Amino acid sequence: MSSSEHWRRQGNDVYASVEGGMAPSLQIQRFQKAIQCYQKAFDVAKTEADSSSAAKNIGRASWRCAKVHAASGAYLSQYCYTLLHLCKEALKNFSFAYIRGFNVMPHNWVTDILSSCRACWEDVAENMLNVLDIDLRCQALYDVTMAIEIKEIKGxxxxxxxxxxxxxxxLAIQNKDFKKCLCVLRDCYMPLNEAERLSHDTHTKSKVKVLEADVQMHMSMAESMQARQIGDEMFEAVVRNEETLNIDMVWEVIDWYKQATLRTRNITEVELEAIAVSRIGRVYDRVLKLKQRAKDYYKLAVELAHAMSPRTFVQEDWYIEATQVLAKYQSETVQSEEKQQNLEKAEILKELTGEMKQLKELENKDNTEFLTFIYKTFPPKKENQCLVLPTSKDDDWRKKMKKSMQRAVIHYHPDSVDEKMHGKKWKVLCEEITKCCTRRYEYMTCLFE
Structure with a gap:
């Protein structure tokens, strides 16, 4: 019996003495003693077979010891490093046993080692390290990965x-921390390249491609957020120094915001694009005072927000700003149009002085005289619009007169006038006639009801 085999047998005896009902501290103590025996067996091994067997036993005992640590609260900070050390030792020795024993040990033995190493890795990754803090988990996964030497498992x-x-x-991008996001996502490239290089199955390679695309998408999102923040900082500088406006800096601000939109357009991240577009609108609105350009960009931002329905952005600052500015522009446009219309109407009313005087003189006339006069003097332009008056013999004369006045309102209503065919002058006159008819109709409504 070789010295290596002697120490392995001693280690096996200690390893076999561990029972499930024992206290965790006692189990750990015995596993550590078994590992010491296996380590001595490894140190004195003279052949590849002996060193492979010893390494396999070290890996097995380290894995079992790590599982006991994990079950007994090893996730506490003071135990994490011990747990990590045991995981690394298990995977390192399984890898050594597989590589050194591949050509000297039976096929079943080699296959069993490969299965044990894979099971150990899955247990470590999914159960032991998965409960750690995300930052600590990444570091632990890196250390464990570097301990693995079997290519497919390392991949x-x-x-x-x-x-x-x-x-x-x-997590970083959800917290709007694009700087950390960019830094962390760059750390994905090396392991992804290594995973693709070491893996030979198409499933793993396919997963790598998908993750690479996701990483690139979120990199673009973070770069968009970065470009937008640079633009925001420059915009604030422009606003603070408004008395000495640096027009070159203004255009640079717009360029940064456009860069933010371009970064998101390729990945269809609509929300970030909408925010960047609204920022461009802000520059045109507050600094360059180009209302139409600002309106176009704000309108696009709102349209992009609506395209993300059923998501809503009514509480988001950029959406509130866009809708408020658009409402302000709309109000200004309406007021401007009304002012222009009133000026045009005032000029036309000057031309209609005679007609307005005639309408004024009709105020004291009864409804029959009023309707007879306007239909005769200012007949409606449509042939089927004629005056129908009730006779004094009608029992429901009041109701029919009210109906006649209502028809007059319809016949002369300016909305029914074809301005292109009959001109603005006729439309304004119809509007004034409609006002007179409406007043009389409302008076009859109050009087008869």
């Missing part, structure tokens, strides 16, 4: 490490 470990970094990036 899976690198992919898991890239996933962990990606999750850190997601």
């Amino acid at each position: 899976e470990a690198f992919y898991k490490l890239a996933e962990c970094h990606f999750q850190r990036g997601i």
Whole structure:
């Protein structure tokens, strides 16, 4: 019996003495003693077979010891490093046993080592390290991955490490911390490249491609947020120095915001694009005073927000700003149009002085005389619009007269006038006639009801 085999047997005896009902501290103590025996067996090994067997036993005992640590509160900060050390030792020795024993040990033995190493890795990644803080987990995964020497398992470990970094990036971008996001996502590239290089199965390679696309998408999102913040900082500087406006800086601000939109357009991140577009509108509104350009950009921002329905942004500052400015512009446009219309109407009323005098003289006339006069003097332009008056013999004369006045309102209403065909002058006159008819109709309504 070789010295290595002697120490392995001693270690096996100690290893076998561990029972499930024992206190965790006693289990850990015995596993550590077994590991010491296996380590001595490894140190005195003379052949590849002996060193492979010893390494396998160290890996197995380290894995079992790590599981006991994990079950007994090893996730507390003071135990994390011990747990991590045991995980690394288990995977390192399983890898050594597989590589050194591949050509000297039976096929079943080699296959069993590969299965044990994979099971150990999955247990470490999914159960032991997965409950750690995300930042600590990434560091632990890196250390564990570097301890693995079996290519296919190392490739899976690198992919898991890239996933962990990606999750850190997601958390950072959710917290609007684009600087950390950019830094963390760049850490994904090395493990992704290694995962693709070491893995040979198409499933893993496919997962790597998908994750690479996700990383690139979130990189673009973070870069968009970065460009927007640079633009925001420069915009504030422009506003503070408004008395000495630096027009070159203003255009640079717009360029940064446009850069923010371009970063998101390729990944269809509509919200970030809408925010950047609204910022461009702000520059045109507050600094350059180009209302139409500002209106176009604000309108686009609101349209992009509506395109994300059923999501709503009514509480977001950029959406509130866009809608308020658009409402202000709309109000100004309406007021301007009304002012222009009133000026035009005033000029036309000067031309209608005679007609207005005639309408004024009709105020003291009864409804029959009033309607007879306007239909005769200012007949409606449509052939089927004629005056129908009730006779004094009608029992429901009041109701029919009210109906006649209502028809007059319809016949002369300015909305029914074709301005292109009959001109603005006729439309304004119809508006004044409609006012007179409406007053009489309302008076009859109050009087008869």
